[in-house]
Every structure is written in structure tokens, then in C-alpha cells.
Amino acid sequence: MTQEEKPCRCHRFEDKVAIVTGAASGIGRETALQFAREGAHLAICDVSADGLAETRQAIEALGRACLSMLVDVRSQEQVEALVQATLERFGTLDILVNNAGTGQFVPFAFMENEEYDRVMDINVRGMFFFCRAVLPTMMDNDYGKIVNITSIMSVVAGQGQSIYNTSKGAAKMMTQGIAVDVSGYHINVNAVGPGMVLTGLTQNMLGDPDQAEWFIERIPQRRIGLPEDIAAAVLFLASDEASYIHGTTLFVDGGMICTRG
Numbered sequence: 329m330t331q332e333e334k335p336c337r338c339h340r341f342e343d344k345v346a347i348v349t350g351a352a353s354g355i356g357r358e359t360a361l362q363f364a365r366e367g368a369h370l371a372i373c374d375v376s377a378d379g380l381a382e383t384r385q386a387i388e389a390l391g392r393a394c395l396s397m398l399v400d401v402r403s404q405e406q407v408e409a410l411v412q413a414t415l416e417r418f419g420t421l422d423i424l425v426n427n428a429g430t431g432q433f434v435p436f437a438f439m440e441n442e443e444y445d446r447v448m449d450i451n452v453r454g455m456f457f458f459c460r461a462v463l464p465t466m467m468d469n470d471y472g473k474i475v476n477i478t479s480i481m482s483v484v485a486g487q488g489q490s491i492y493n494t495s496k497g498a499a500k501m502m503t504q505g506i507a508v509d510v511s512g513y514h515i516n517v518n519a520v521g522p523g524m525v526l527t528g529l530t531q532n533m534l535g536d537p538d539q540a541e542w543f544i545e546r547i548p549q550r551r552i553g554l555p556e557d558i559a560a561a562v563l564f565l566a567s568d569e570a571s572y573i574h575g576t577t578l579f580v581d582g583g584m585i586c587t588r589g
């Protein structure tokens with residue numbers, strides 16, 4: 329089914345303001361576009377200027393306002409500048425999707441300090457900076473939705489991916505920890521854990537038909553995931569339909585972790 333043919337749940341996010349990080353490509357871009365289709369205004373960021381500009385144009389073509397900014401999520405200053413600019417442009421913010429992330433394929437014994445820092449800083453520290461920057465506004469409003477993109481790799485280990493595993497496990501527990509800390513507020517904090525999704529991050533692996541087939545055999549739904557699959561779960565968790573879902577991880581993996589447990 330193409331995006332156009334899918335039933336539209338339509339205006340769940342009319343005039344809500346959503347920040348999506350890592351929105352220049354893949355899951356982040358698709359998530360931002362699905363929010364725009366359902367009426368949200370967007371503040372998007374990434375380190376890739378060209379991809380970010382393409383996403384912004386697509387959002388504006390849908391008739392939604394879009395603030396876009398080059399932000400390296402490892403920079404507290406840049407993260408806080410985006411949150412401040414969002415508040416100045418839209419007057420509020422309702423939703424944060426921490427999607428920016430990076431992969432790692434180095435056997436543990438050969439892992440350099442610099443690579444450890446790169447993976448942990450993008451996948452964990454960036455999430456910390458963003459969650460901390462938006463929470464005062466969400467607490468003042470007594471309303472907010474945070475969706476952190478983790479991975480099935482937060483609960484199962486992958487060969488050569490030990491520090492990616494570490495980072496996504498930390499992101500999963502950060503999600504749970506914040507959920508407890510915002511007790512009493514109408515703020516929901518959850519994670520979406522993708523399985524194998526065809527994006528720039530996985531192109532080297534999944535672009536190879538033999539490797540893709542190897543994964544497909546291990547996925548009960550017998551297909552590689554699409555960014556649309558992940559974005560749909562993010563929007564559900566960011567919607568008011570999910571207001572009693574809190575501190576959990578929704579795995580969107582075609583059943584892949586069922587075969588690993």
C-alpha cells in the first residue's frame with residue numbers, strides 16, 4: 329500500500345508543534361512529513377543541510393510551517409538554540425521526537441575511544457540535551473509528548489555493535505527514567521524501537537540482496553521495514569490516543585525480536 333492509499337487518520341496534530349531531530353533523511357524525514365500531513369507545524373534539525381532543505385520544502389508544500397536549523401545534537405548550545413527558536417516562532421512546543429542517531433560496526437576489542445565517544449554522544453548525550461531543553465516548557469504547559477527512537481538493539485546484541493547496543497540500551501533506560509521523573513504531569517515519554525529499516529544508515533547492508541534475504545528469513549513478517557512503518561508508531565505514541573502509554577518501548581520490527589528471545 330502506498331502512502332497515498334493508506335487511510336489518513338487526518339488531523340490528530342492540528343496546529344501542534346513538533347520538533348523532529350535527524351529529519352534530513354530516513355525515519356526522521358518520514359516522521360516529520362507524517363506529522364505535517366496530520367496538521368502539525370514542524371521544527372526540524374540535522375547536520376545535513378541539503379537533506380534538511382528538502383524536508384523543509386516537502387513540509388511547506390503540505391501547507392505547514394517549518395523551522396529548520398543545522399544542529400549537531402552533541403552541542404548543548406545548538407540544541408538549546410533550536411528549542412528557543414521554536415518557542416519564539418511558534419509560541420510553544422508539544423512534541424519532541426529524538427530520532428538523530430548513528431550506527432557502529434567495529435568489534436569491541438578494536439573500538440577506539442573516539443568512536444565510543446561519537447556513538448554515545450550522538451545517541452545518548454544528544455537525547456539528554458533535547459529532553460532536558462524541552463521539559464520546562466512541557467511542565468509549564470502540563471502537556472507534552474516525547475518519543476525517543478531506540479532500536480531492537482536496546483535489548484538484543486548485534487555482532488560488532490556493542491557500543492551501539494550500549495547507547496540504545498541507555499536511551500531505553502533514559503526514556504523510562506524521565507517517565508518516572510515527570511510523574512504527575514500530562515507528559516508522555518516513550519520509545520520506538522525499530523528493527524531492520526531501509527534507510528541511509530542500513531543501505532550498505534540491506535542494499536545487498538543476499539544480506540537483505542538473510543534478515544528477511546529472520547523476520548516473521550518476511551519483509552524489511554520502511555520508514556513509514558516507524559513513523560506511524562511514533563505518531564501513535566505522540567497522539568492523545570496513547571495518553572496512558574508511558575515509559576514503554578514499542579518495538580516495530582515485523583516480529584524480529586520474537587525470534588531472538
Ligand SMILES: NC(=O)c1ccc[n+]([C@@H]2O[C@H](COP(=O)([O-])OP(=O)(O)OC[C@H]3O[C@@H](n4cnc5c(N)ncnc54)[C@H](O)[C@@H]3O)[C@@H](O)[C@H]2O)c1
Binds near residue numbers: 349379427430431
Ligand atoms: N534503519 C534502521 O534499521 C534502524 C534500526 C533501529 C534504529 N534506528 C534508529 O533510527 C534513527 C534514524 O535512523 P535512520 O535509519 O533513519 O538513518 P538515517 O541515517 O537516514 O538518519 C539519521 C539522521 O540523523 C542525522 N544525524 C546523525 N548524526 C547527527 C548529529 N550529530 N546531529 C544531528 N543529526 C545527526 C543524520 O544526518 C541523518 O539525517 C536512528 O536513531 C537509528 O539509530 C534505525
